[in-house]
Amino acid sequence: MKEFLFVFRNDYQAVPKGSPEEMQAETKKWMDWIGGIAAQNKLVDRGNRLASEGNTLKPGNVITDGPFMEIKEAIGGYTLIRAESLEDATEIAKGCPIFQFGGSVEVRAINPL
Template identity: 55%
Template sequence: MKEFLLIFRRDLVTTTAQQSPAEMQDMLKPWQDWMGSLAARQALANPGNRLSNDGRVVKSGNLVTNGPYVEIKEGIGGYIIVRAASIDEATELAKGCPIMLIGGNVEVRAVVPMDSNG
C-alpha cells in the first residue's frame, strides 16, 4: 500500500462563496461520515488537518504578503493522507469528498517514501 496526500481546495476569497456558521455546521456531518467511511476501510493513514483562512506567504527577499490568494481565489482548506494501492484507487477515494458539495476540488498526490528517489 502507498500513501497519497489529498489536498482540499476551495474559493477562499469571493464573499458569496464563504459559508455561514450554520452552513459550516451542516457540512460537519458529511465530513465526519466521509472520514469515518475511509477509516472503516482502513484507507485513512492520517486524518490531517483543517486550515484557517488566515495566512502569510514569504517570498524571496523576505517579502511577506497576506494570504496565498493574490493571483488566484482558490486556497488550501485542509488535507488528509490516505492509503491506497495505486493513484487510481486513491482518486476513487477522493470522489466522495464533501469539498465538492461547496464547489471545491481535491488534488491527489503520491507521497514519495523517504528511501525512494521518486
C-alpha cells in the same frame, strides 16, 4: 500500499454560511466520509482545516500577507490516506463533500525521503 495526500481547495466566498444546524450537518458529511476511509483501514491522518490567515515567503525574503492573495481558490485543509494506486486514491476522493460547493481535491502521491 502507498500514501497519498488530499489537498482540499475551495473559494471561501462561494462556501455558504449556514445556520449552526446546517454547519453541523456539513461537518457530519465530512466525518462520515473520513470515517468510511478509516473503516477501510486506509486513513493515515484525518488532517485538519487550515486557517485563512498566513504568510507566503518568496525568494529575496519577500513576504506576502496570506497564501492566496492573487487567487480566489485557497487550500482549506488536507488528509493523508493509504491506497494501492493513484487511481484508487482518486476514486476515494470522489466521495468528498467539498464538491457540493464547487471545491476540488488535489490527489498527490507521497514520496518518502
